[in-house]
Amino acid sequence: MLEVKNLTKVYDDGTVALRNVSFTVDDGEFLVVIGLSGSGKSTLLRCINRLVEPTDGSIIWDGQDVTAADPPDLRNIRRKIGMIFQHFNLVKRSSVLTNVLSGRLGYVTPWASLLNRFPAADREAAAKALERVGLTEQTRKRASELSGGQQQRVGIARALMQEPSIILADEPVASLDPVLAHSILGNLERLNQEDDITIICSLHYLDLVQRYATRVIGLRDGELVYEGTRDEIRSMTDDQFKQIYGEEAERITAGSIGGEA
């Protein structure tokens, strides 16, 4: 169980990105975070693994205080939390295999990994992960040679290598077209149902939210303004939607390509 308590983030330039946000995530949930661009979704996800240092509040994961962890502990926490990104964040010049293997960096002996040496078991696991996302053929290619959808699947395989309990996904389909969006979210759903990995995912399109979420939280200007179950989100009206997204927002569907990222 992940508990976020009174989380506040103020950036160096004074921007208040999160204001006193509290919620909990139970194991096995597919939690979707919604909100306008700039509402603090990315900041929230990055606070959970402390890629962004929270200003105030605490994050407790299975009884361990993430916010208080020292660097070695933090690395041990991070390696159990996979993360995938809107822009995939692969190392473009490295091979697909190297990108996937880098998911093991938190586990292997550091000096060996600097020489690009990984245990045989890890290499096998990498092959399996690539098979699972359907990219066995691309193993030796450079990441930059892959299409967007393929790159995101490499991102998922990299996260899988961490044997994660949680996967944080920051708008994982915002750079992809709708068909690919379903394919990627389908992958995440399977990890959620078959491997029992908790998913915390920010999404933009309401119909995707309704299709995949088991629970939804909504952010607006850094504040938590909505919390709803699967059923509540399925019956969500445009008015409620507007409350979260602001008056000017229309109901956006995945059918409209190239929505705001």
Added chain:
Amino acid sequence: MSDQITTEAEKHSAKRGAKSKRPDSGDILNRELPSLVTPTVAAVMSAVIPGLGQMFARRVQRGVILLAGAASVIGMFVWRFRILGERAEVPGWPVFLRALDRRPWFVGFILVALVAIWILSAIDAHRTAQRPSRSGAGAFLAIIAALFVLGWQVSEIDVGTAIQRIPDALPPLARVIWPWEAAVEFEENEVGGTAQILVSPEGMIPPQVDPQPGEPGVTISPRQGTLASQNLDGNAGAIGNVPGTEVTVSGFGFEPSTTTEIRWIDQNGSIFPIRQGRDELIVETGADGTFSVIFTLPFPLIGADPEPSGTIHQVQARQVFTGEATASRALLIIISRMVETIVLGMMATLFGIIFSIPVSFLAARNIMSGSRISMAIYYLVRFTMNVIRSIEPLIWVLIATVWVGLGPFAGIIALTMHSIAALSKLYSEAIEGIDPGPIEAIQATGANRLQTIAYAIIPQMISPFVSFSIYRWDINVRMSTVIGLVGGGGVGFILVQYVRLLQYRQAGIAVWFIAITVALLDYVSAEIRNKLA
């Protein structure tokens, strides 16, 4: 070099931009402020002092530019005149007449241009005072034309001489273009034999020595004689040369029908040709490989008279055959200097890389934007690098030769300085261009700092780093040939020497090697960079 060119171009466009803007903003002001004088008065003013009328018509900038232009035309004109009219005894008219006599077209054109400048600026003043927006560019064009003609004269452009001298320049140029005759030398194989002769009145007469089997033999008879000498004994009245003993030298076992040199070897081993009259003594062997020749003994090289007892000299007969072609000394020197040049470029690149990697981090905004102190360091490093980069490598060589003396090391220092400045700029831009996404992603896996550098940062930097470095090596080798010209070692250094000694063939070989090396390197570096891209 190329960044230099862009900055020049930028400066120019910036200047042009400024110039074309200012008169416009002037127009806007002037539309509201009428001329202080009537058009006629303005024209008269400008007919006296170009630009004065424009100034009173409230177009001060235009007036100032006209005045400055006319003044510089006159200034340069007077200066050239005094040079052209040199040696005219009386200053004044005679100087002018002499100049007109020497360069009638030039002087004539400038006079016409001056008149045109005055008239046009008067017309311009009239128009400007009337309707500021409609004044033309005529006066300025006249000034520009005059300045260019003066420039032609100042820079001593002399097309006539260039054409006239073409026939003289062709032979040496041909040697530079096709220098390969100087690239080979032929080995000399010689066969020969010697015979000994006693040249002092006393001492043992040397025995006749039989040749080694297979070698030719030489005999001399008689085996004792006196060298030629100068009779300085004025009392005897016989002042003049006393010829040496007449001897017969015969040889056998030589190559038949081949030119054979006869040479003299004195007691110290000095070898010199025997001269009969003006010519050196050369004989031709017969069909049986023998010869026989009669001559008188030569003067001693350093003469004692008579020679000390027991002094033995030798006569040598030898035949020289040209053997295999081998690389000439010049070729070998040039090759070794070429290698020196390439290595020089490599070392300078290596040092450049080593120094510029740390510097590039200090000059990368994204790395240094953390605090005020680091930003101060960033600006300081950037500024220093800009200063170093703006100093041409040729000037760095001059500085370095003062410091460490002529030679390749000075060249390395010069190129290293320039490489550091150029590379650290390119590297720091590569660092600034790094995608932070992968860094974040690798950190999120639980990687430590070193792992993050190895997996997220280095892979992103390696390709621009390698490609910039190879490009720099390419530039450095190319530049090191130039740097040699001013004392920085390498092939350029020796090229200058050959040119000064008028050894055009050797110079030509050096030029060829430079051209080939640069072309190859250009190709290789482009290929590698393409592969990496």
